[in-house]
Amino acid sequence: MKLCIVGTGYVGLVSAACFSEMGNDVTCVDVNPEVVRRLERGEAHIYEPGLDSLVQRNFKDGRLHFTTDLAIGLDNADLVFICVGTPADEDGSCDLSHVEAVARQIGQTMQKELVVVDKSTVPVGTADRVRAIIVEELIKRSLKLPFDVVSNPEFLKEGDAINDFMKPDRVVVGTHNERSARLLREIYAPFAHSRDKLIVMGVRSAEMTKYAANCMLATKISFINEIATLCEKVGANVRDVRAGIGSDRRIGYHFIYPGMGYGGSCFPKDVKALIHTAREAGIHPELLEAVEAVNVRQKRGMAVRIREYFAPQGGVEGKTLALWGLAFKANTDDMRDAASLSVIEDLTSHGMRIRAFDPIAAHNAAKILADNYMVEIADSQYEACRGAHALLVVTEWNQFRNPDFDRIRSLLIAPLLFDGRNLYSPERMGERGFAYFCVGLGEAQK
Ligand SMILES: NC(=O)c1ccc[n+]([C@@H]2O[C@H](COP(=O)([O-])OP(=O)(O)OC[C@H]3O[C@@H](n4cnc5c(N)ncnc54)[C@H](O)[C@@H]3O)[C@@H](O)[C@H]2O)c1
Numbered sequence: 001m002k003l004c005i006v007g008t009g010y011v012g013l014v015s016a017a018c019f020s021e022m023g024n025d026v027t028c029v030d031v032n033p034e035v036v037r038r039l040e041r042g043e044a045h046i047y048e049p050g051l052d053s054l055v056q057r058n059f060k061d062g063r064l065h066f067t068t069d070l071a072i073g074l075d076n077a078d079l080v081f082i083c084v085g086t087p088a089d090e091d092g093s094c095d096l097s098h099v100e101a102v103a104r105q106i107g108q109t110m111q112k113e114l115v116v117v118d119k120s121t122v123p124v125g126t127a128d129r130v131r132a133i134i135v136e137e138l139i140k141r142s143l144k145l146p147f148d149v150v151s152n153p154e155f156l157k158e159g160d161a162i163n164d165f166m167k168p169d170r171v172v173v174g175t176h177n178e179r180s181a182r183l184l185r186e187i188y189a190p191f192a193h194s195r196d197k198l199i200v201m202g203v204r205s206a207e208m209t210k211y212a213a214n215c216m217l218a219t220k221i222s223f224i225n226e227i228a229t230l231c232e233k234v235g236a237n238v239r240d241v242r243a244g245i246g247s248d249r250r251i252g253y254h255f256i257y258p259g260m261g262y263g264g265s266c267f268p269k270d271v272k273a274l275i276h277t278a279r280e281a282g283i284h285p286e287l288l289e290a291v292e293a294v295n296v297r298q299k300r301g302m303a304v305r306i307r308e309y310f311a312p313q314g315g316v317e318g319k320t321l322a323l324w325g326l327a328f329k330a331n332t333d334d335m336r337d338a339a340s341l342s343v344i345e346d347l348t349s350h351g352m353r354i355r356a357f358d359p360i361a362a363h364n365a366a367k368i369l370a371d372n373y374m375v376e377i378a379d380s381q382y383e384a385c386r387g388a389h390a391l392l393v394v395t396e397w398n399q400f401r402n403p404d405f406d407r408i409r410s411l412l413i414a415p416l417l418f419d420g421r422n423l424y425s426p427e428r429m430g431e432r433g434f435a436y437f438c439v440g441l442g443e444a445q446k
Contacts, residue, residue, distance in 0.1 A: 001187055003027070004073035004080040006102050008035060008066070010046055010161060010265070010334070011119060011154045012083030017051060018165045020058035022190040027065040029073040039066040047333035047360050050162045070105050079115045079183060080106060081152075082130075085265075086120045092272035094123050103130040107137025114147045115180050119154045121210050121270060123277050127151050127174070127203045150175040151203045152184060153210030158264065159331030166191060171198045174206025211277070214270040215288060220255040221262045222294035228258035228440030229301075238440025239422065258439045260339035260394060260420040261298035263328035268295070268337040299339045302392060302420045303346035305437060309416075310389070317351030322388035322412070324381055325395020325421075327361035335364045339420070340394045348374035357384040359397055385411035392418040405432045 001024050005016040008030040020026040030036050038045045042056040058064035067073060074080060084098035099120055106116060116134065118127055127149040138145060151174030156164035168191055173184045181200050188198060201209070228238040238258050246253035262268065271292050278285035310316045328338035335341070338361075344354050357378045358365060369375045378384035381400065385391055385408050393400055401423055409415045409432070417429065419438040429436035 001025070001079070001183075002077045003187070004029060004070075004077040006030075006070065006073065006080060006082050007084035007098070007120070008039065008045075009083065009085060010048065010158055011156065012081070013039075013044060013046065013055065014048060014051060014156060014161045014165050015081060015083060015119065015154070016064060017054040017058060018162065018191070019187065020063040021054060022187075023063065024187065025063055025065075026058075027067060027073040027075075027077070029067055029070050031068060033068050036066045036068050048158065048161050049331055054162065070102075071109050074106070074109055074111070074114070076112075077114065079117055079187070081117045081119050083119045083154075086122055086269075087265075088269040088272050091276065093276040094121075094269070094273040096122060096126060096129070099126065099130065100133060103133040104137055107134035108141070110134075110138075110145060110147065113145060115183055116147060116149045117152045117184070118149065118207075119152050121153060121214075121266065121273075122151075122207060123211075123273060124204045124207045126207060148175065148177045148180045149203070150177070150180045150184065151206035153206060155210070155213065158334055159329060168192075168197055172206050172209050173198055173200045174203035174209075175200065176202065211270055211274045214267055215274050215291070217255050218262050218267045218271050218295070219287065219291050221257075221259075221267075222291040222298070224256040224258050225261060225298045225439075226294050229298075231440045232442050235442035237442065241440075258422060259298075259396075260302060260343075260439075261295040263299070263337040263339050264332075265334055265336040268292075271295075299342040300346050301439070302394075302418055303343045306347065306352075306390065306392065306418055307350060309437070315350065316347055318353075319389040320353040320355055320387065321347060322378075322384040322391040323354050323356040324358075324384065324391065324393045324400050325397055326356055326358035326365040327395050327397075330395055330397045331360075333361045333364050335361055335368055338394075340365070341368070343392065343394065343420075344369065344372065344375060348372055355384045355386075355388055357381045358395065359399060361395075382407055382411060387411070387413060389413050390416040390418060392420060393423060394420050396421040396423060405429075405434070409433065 003019055003024050003026045005012045006029045008028045016026045016028045035045050044051045044055050082102050087095050089095040131149045153172055171188045175181050185198050231238040242256055245251050275285045275288045307316055326340045354375045355378050362377050366377050415434040417434045417436050422438045426436055
C-alpha cells in the first residue's frame with residue numbers, strides 16, 4: 001500500500017520504518033529540512049535501538065522516501081498518518097497547532113480519496129476538528145473529495161519502539177467507516193500474526209483510550225512512589241513491598257518500580273491534558289491531580305535529600321555532584337521532562353556544581369543546559385566522579401548497574417552515593433564502605 005507519514009519523530013519514523021519493512025511504499029514528510037537531509041543520508045536524527053539499520057535498508061531498497069513537500073507525500077497515497085508533536089500548552093491543555101497545520105495542508109493538497117489517520121496523541125474531539133479543517137480547505141478549492149478521519153493512537157515506548165511496533169499488544173482504531181477499518185486491518189495484518197489485535201471502536205473512544213492508558217501507567221508510578229515515601233518514614237522496605245504486592249496477579253509487577261518519577265514526552269503532558277479535558281467537562285479530576293502532584297514532588301526528591309544531607313556541612317553551595325544519566329529513561333536520547341532536569345535546576349539554584357554523564361543523551365542535554373554554567377558534561381561515567389562530593393544515579397542505563405565501585409570510591413571526595421533508581425543492594429553498598437541512599441528504604445532497613 002502507498003502510505004504518507006507526516007512528522008518523522010519517535011512515532012513517525014518508527015512507524016514509517018516498520019510499515020516499509022512490511023513492503024509498503026512509505027513517504028515521510030517533515031517540516032524540518034535538516035531532519036530530511038539527515039534521513040536521506042541514512043542517518044536517523046533520533047536515537048532508538050535498531051532504527052538506523054531499518055531506515056537505511058528500506059531507504060536503500062526504495063520503499064522509504066523523505067521529503068519536506070506534502071504534495072509529494074500525498075501523491076497516490078491511500079492513507080496519510082499524522083504523527084506530529086502535541087506538546088502541553090502553558091495552561092496544561094494539548095497544543096494542537098501542529099496537528100491543525102497538517103490538517104490544513106492536507107485539505108490544501110489532497111487530490112483524491114484519502115483516509116487521514118491521527119496517530120498523534122490528541123484530546124477527544126480532535127478528529128472532528130481535523131475533519132472540519134479539511135472540509136474548510138476543500139471548499140476553498142471548490143472540491144468535494146471523499147475522505148475519512150480515523151483515530152489510531154500509538155502505544156510504542158521509546159527505547160523499545162521497534163519491538164513494540166512490530167509486536168503490539170493491541171492496535172486501537174477509532175472509526176465508524178467500514179472501508180477505513182478494512183484498510184487499517186490490512187496494513188496492520190503483518191504485525192498481528194498470532195491473533196487479531198485490532199480493536200475497532202468509535203473515534204472518541206479511541207482518542208480517550210490513549211489518555212486513559214498513559215494516565216493509568218502514570219498512576220501506578222505515582223502510587224508506588226507514594227508508598228516508597230511512606231516506607232521511608234515507617235521503617236519498611238519498598239522492594240519487599242513491591243514483591244509482596246506484585247505477586248498478586250490483579251496487581252502485577254509491571255510499572256511499580258519506585259524511582260525519580262515519570263518523565264519523557266508523553267506521561268507528563270498527557271496527564272496534564274486529561275486534567276484539562278476533565279475540568280472543561282465540568283469534572284474535578286482529583287485522582288489525576290494527585291498523580292501529577294506526587295510526581296512533581298518525586299522528581300525533586302533526591303535533590304531535597306542531597307541538600308538535607310549536606311546541610312550540617314554548610315549546604316551544597318560550592319560542592320560538586322557527579323550525576324549519572326540525563327535521559328528521562330534508559331535507551332533513549334529523549335530529554336523531554338527528564339527528572340535530571342528537575343534535580344539539576346534545584347541543586348544548581350542552591351549553588352551546587354553538577355558534572356553529568358549520559359551515554360546517549362549527552363548531546364541533547366548539553367544543548368538544553370547550555371545556559372547553566374554550573375553544569376559540565378563529562379566524557380565518561382568515571383570522569384564525572386573525579387573530585388565530586390557525591391554521586392547521584394538518575395537514569396537506569398545498563399552500564400551503571402555493575403560499575404567499578406572501588407574506582408568510584410577512589411575518585412569521589414567521600415564514598416557517598418544517592419541512587420534514584422534503586423540499582424544497588426544497600427547491604428553490599430554498606431560492605432563496600434559507601435554511605436548509600438536509595439528510594440523507599442526506611443531507617444530500620446538500612
Ligand atoms: N514519543 C513517544 O514515545 C510517543 C509514544 C506514543 C505516542 N506519542 C505521540 O505521538 C506524537 C508524536 O510524538 P513524537 O515523540 O514522535 O514527536 P517528535 O517531536 O519526536 O516528532 C514530531 C516531528 O513532527 C515534525 N513536524 C511538526 N510539524 C510538522 C508539520 N506541519 N509537517 C510535517 N512535520 C511536522 C517535527 O519536525 C518532528 O520531526 C505526539 O502526539 C506524542 O504524544 C509519542
